[in-house]
Amino acid sequence: MQDRIAVQVRALDPISEMGVLTALRPRPEVRLVDGPEDGTVGVVVAEGVDDQTVQLLRSVRANGAESVVVVAGAVDDDGLLASVEAGVGGVIRRRDATADQLVRLITSVHRGAGVMPPDLLGRLLKQVSRLQNHVLTPRGIRPTGLTDREANVLRLVAKGFDTAEIARQLAYSERTVKHILHDVTTRFQLRNRSHAVAYAIREGLI
Secondary structure (H helix, E strand, O other), rough: OOOOEEEEEEEEEEEHHHHHHHHOOOOEEEEEEEOOOOOEEEEEEOOOEEEEEEEEHHHHHHOOOOOOEEEOOOOOOHHHHHHHHHHHEEEEEHHHHHHHHHHHHHOOOOOOOOOOHHHHHHHHHHHHHHHHHHHHHHOEEEOOOHHHHHHHHHHHHHHHOOOOHHHHHHHHOOOHHHHHHHHHEEEEEOOHEEEEHHHHOOOOOO
């Protein structure tokens, strides 16, 4: 039999915590732990994902959980984004959280999968799209994390232009071009211009 998955269970109220502990205790796939261990999955139980729940999620991560799942009564759009930002790997509604379903979720998240109900996933993707369209794009920031200016410089680097030629093409100073390249290579841990070209190709910039 495979090693049992170490699981920490936390809730804002003791009754909810005890309920999940009772459901998981007899399961051979998991073992319940209190302290940090390698590969621990945290299970956070809450009515919804509010500020208190987010603090609990962060506390569980700080206490050694490598991944976290949330069992929640309801998850609104703000709570969904907050869960993702707090590093949650799986979400399940309380009404669906049978012992079998919960063990399957814990196992999937332990293996590196991200799992949530299809309707929540759809809402999350819509929020990401809105964020891109209304916040990032107007500020010249691409999904890759590059600004339009950085993307233009990388595109010209990939075409073989040197610093002076890029500066002339974009009406920048050579110092500005060097600064942009330094920022990009540092932020994305690129080793040199050739590595920057490879990155530009991989991200579809050229």
